[in-house]
Each structure stands twice: as structure tokens, then as C-alpha cells.
Amino acid sequence: MQLPTDFQRLRRLRRSAGIRSMVRETELRVQDLIYPLFAAHGTGVKEEIHSMPGVYHFSIDTLRKEIQAISEIGVNSVILFGVPAHKDEHSSEAYAEEGIVQQAIRAVKEENPEMVVVTDVCLCAYNPHGHCGIVHGGQILNDPTLELLAKTAVSHAQAGADIIAPSDMMDGRIAAIRAGLDQHGYLDLPIMSYSVKYASSFYGPFRDAAHSAPSFGDRKTYQMDPANVREAMREAMADVEEGADFLMVKPAMAYMDIIRQLRDNFDLPIVSYNVSGEYAMVKAAAQNGWVDEQRIVMELLTGLKRAGSDLIITYYAKDVAGWLNEQSR
Numbered sequence: 001m002q003l004p005t006d007f008q009r010l011r012r013l014r015r016s017a018g019i020r021s022m023v024r025e026t027e028l029r030v031q032d033l034i035y036p037l038f039a040a041h042g043t044g045v046k047e048e049i050h051s052m053p054g055v056y057h058f059s060i061d062t063l064r065k066e067i068q069a070i071s072e073i074g075v076n077s078v079i080l081f082g083v084p085a086h087k088d089e090h091s092s093e094a095y096a097e098e099g100i101v102q103q104a105i106r107a108v109k110e111e112n113p114e115m116v117v118v119t120d121v122c123l124c125a126y127n128p129h130g131h132c133g134i135v136h137g138g139q140i141l142n143d144p145t146l147e148l149l150a151k152t153a154v155s156h157a158q159a160g161a162d163i164i165a166p167s168d169m170m171d172g173r174i175a176a177i178r179a180g181l182d183q184h185g186y187l188d189l190p191i192m193s194y195s196v197k198y199a200s201s202f203y204g205p206f207r208d209a210a211h212s213a214p215s216f217g218d219r220k221t222y223q224m225d226p227a228n229v230r231e232a233m234r235e236a237m238a239d240v241e242e243g244a245d246f247l248m249v250k251p252a253m254a255y256m257d258i259i260r261q262l263r264d265n266f267d268l269p270i271v272s273y274n275v276s277g278e279y280a281m282v283k284a285a286a287q288n289g290w291v292d293e294q295r296i297v298m299e300l301l302t303g304l305k306r307a308g309s310d311l312i313i314t315y316y317a318k319d320v321a322g323w324l325n326e327q328s329r
């Protein structure tokens with residue numbers, strides 16, 4: 001049989017590892033990763049979160065050790081979450097000078113001034129009802145919440161945060177936080193908005209970790225419906241107009257189309273949050289020996305970059321930093 005020989009031979013560029021590395025279009029770098037850390041009260045605490053093996057609650061002293069360890073392997077950014085000692089109706093530990101996150105920010109900066117410290121701004125872990133805003137008569141109030149969010153952001157700035165990341169999904173929070181920061185002289189402090197945050201089942205393990213599950217109802221009156229994409233563009237547009245410096249999509253894996261659309265429609269850096277449930281699924285399969293953890297994680301994170309993420313928040317950041325170092329040796 002005479003075959004035509006003039007068809008496209010795409011396999012030519014896959015012939016060797018050397019050629020493949022020359023034509024690779026997407027590369028995951030350690031600088032692309034932001035490592036989430038949970039700060040808790042006490043001393044000597046390093047307590048593993050049941051539904052997130054390999055992720056811990058750290059007291060300030062053990063957090064310092066973790067910062068040293070990740071600094072050595074090249075992780076250059078963290079996002080901090082707090083597990084407060086007391087919850088109250090005013091979410092007062094969220095903006096207290098000696099709040100757990102404020103202490104953690106100062107500790108991280110003391111250990112490594114170059115570490116880029118992002119702080120999650122929200123109220124859900126700090127009040128007894130577990131909602132991201134002020135609750136009155138079973139409703140989550142939008143405008144009264146903005147003042148507390150701005151106050152929390154300013155207190156993080158005063159403690160030395162580098163980037164403020166509001167995750168509450170109240171309308172107008174970017175404008176309110178920007179105004180609060182500017183009034184206190186923090187004109188240069190960037191805001192990383194959780195712009196497109198869905199009401200997702202993938203946050204379950206995080207809520208175990210942060211003790212922040214809502215005590216009544218759910219978050220569907222403020223977080224987005226997973227079925228919507230046009231609305232995601234409206235959320236992102238509103239945040240851009242209000243002064244956001246980064247746009248985030250959360251969760252990541254089931255929302256890659258949203259990441260791509262944001263990338264194509266906006267020129268701001270796009271961040272995706274590879275959330276707790278996504279981490280837990282991969283970890284569970286890996287611990288059962290059903291998947292190769294390193295290869296699966298690298299493939300997933302490369303996929304998130306290919307979809308258009310500039311930065312990825314992932315509980316795997318420390319592992320990935322180690323793997324990338326090994327590869328480059």
C-alpha cells in the first residue's frame with residue numbers, strides 16, 4: 001500500500017525529552033505558588049487537620065519554624081488564615097491588634113522579611129454563626145459588614161501584610177477596603193479579590209480547619225451559583241472598577257472555563273485557588289496508592305496555569321517547591 005508522506009508529523013517534536021522541553025508551552029514555577037497557613041493560639045502546637053493530611057494548625061512558635069523551612073526551599077508567598085481563641089457577635093478578633101492573624105503576620109515578617117504575606121479578610125471564623133457578614137434576623141447584612149472588613153484589612157496592613165485578600169463576597173467590599181486602606185496611608189497596598197467565589201462543596205475540609213461552617217443556612221445568598229458564568233464576568237468587572245489589583249477564581253479545578261474567560265477578558269493577574277476539597281480528593285487517592293501524587297499534582301497545577309492562572313494558591317505549594325528543586329538538580 002502506498003501511503004501519502006506529506007501529512008503533519010506532530011510526533012517529530014515529541015521525539016526526545018530535550019526537544020519536548022524546548023517546545024513546552026506552559027511552565028509551573030515556584031514563584032507561581034501561594035502557600036496557605038493556619039495560625040492558632042497556644043505554644044508548641046502543630047496539629048494535623050483531620051480531613052487535610054499534611055496541613056496543620058500552627059501556633060506562632062511552630063509557624064516560625066515552618067516559615068524557615070519553606071523559605072529554604074524557595075516558597076516566596078503565603079496566605080494566612082486564623083483560628084481565633086474566642087468568637088463573638090462583633091467578630092472582634094478579626095481586627096484586634098493582638099489577633100492571631102496579626103501576630104502571625106508579624107512573626108512571618110520577622111522570620112523572613114522577603115516573604116510575601118497575603119492575608120485572608122473575612123469574618124466567618126470569628127463569629128459564632130459562621131457567616132461572612134453581620135447577621136441580623138437571619139439575614140446576612142451587606143453594608144454594615146463593609147465597615148468591619150475595612151477595619152480588618154487596615155489592622156492586617158498595620159501588622160505588616162503585603163497583600164489583602166477579601167473572601168467574604170459582600171458587594172462593594174473592594175471599594176470599602178480600598179477607601180479604608182487609603183485613609184490610613186496604605187495607598188500602595190494591593191488587594192487580591194476573591195472575585196469569583198462559588199458557593200462550593202469543595203470548602204468542606206477548610207471549614208473543619210478554620211472552624212467556620214455556618215451554624216444556620218448556607219452561603220448561597222452571597223457566594224455564587226456554580227452554574228453561572230456571565231455573572232462571574234460581572235463580579236470581576238465590579239472588582240476591577242472598585243480597584244482590585246488581582247482577580248481570583250475559587251475553586252479551581254471544576255472552574256477552569258472561568259479562569260480562561262477571566263484571563264481573556266481582563267489584564268490583571270489571575271489567581272486560582274486550588275481549595276481544600278480538591279486537595280483532600282487528591283491526597284486520599286494518593287494515600288490509597290490509586291494515583292501517583294507527584295505526577296497528578298504537577299499535571300493539575302500545570303493545567304491551572306494553561307487555563308490562564310498566573311498564580312495558584314495550593315496546599316501542595318511546599319511539596320511542589322521540593323519537587324521542582326529536585327528536577328532542577
Ligand code: PBG
Nearest residue numbers: 122124167202203206275276277
Ligand atoms: C473564608 C474562606 C473560605 C475559604 C477561604 N476563605 C471558606 C468559605 O468560604 O466557606 C475556603 C478555602 C478552601 O476550601 O481551601 N470565607
